[in-house]
Amino acid sequence: MSTTAFLLFRRGTSLWAVPGEQVGGLEAQGDTVCVRLATTGLWADEVVGLARGLEVRPVGALLRRFWRVRCRGVAVHDGVPLVVVDAENPPRALTE
């Protein structure tokens, strides 16, 4: 179990997480929030909160076959599945 604190946010219908130590700040921009990272920003519809102890699982070959976006893994928080963002290679769906 990870002791890292993760910032959880929602974009569209999906829940995402990014390690808290990689978050430089949050900036409200209209109806959205920009999660500032070292080299880029991630667009969020809603910041859900912080979570510790996520059981982050690597993406298996089967999921990878149908979803080729890079990430650090997948997990569940409060019964909702989420994707842990690779801050070095965030998905375009979060940066555009």
Added chain:
Amino acid sequence: MKGTAERAPGGVPCLLVQAGDDLCAVPIAAVRRVVKALQAYPLPGAGPELLGLAEYGGEPLAVLDLARLVNASSGPKPLYPVTVVVTAGPANSRETVGLAADGAVEIVSIAPASVVPSAGGIVRGEATVGGKVVRLIDLEALGAST
């Protein structure tokens, strides 16, 4: 779901699953559970076969559209009231995955000799069961890279 199996000597027990217009036979050894449809959260950039990620037993679970996997017609707004939770992929790296489907119909036994092989993909072949054509699903092939 009927509880009796249609017998075929030396046959492989399979769960018949309705997927759109097609009946699919999923080897029962790979079926972990049939549950009410799990809520799948779509992933941006996913292939059309992947409905999304769901939560199952506290773990993230990929949910696939069985009708799309077998190229069956599923209508414009399929509801998929059940999720068949199965293990899939090569024997040395099995994974758990959900197959969204229209229903679990019955358990049958399919004799390997009765299967007419198909060209490949996740449909191993077709067989006739109770006068209906069913498509035998190859869950090992599902995990193979494309």
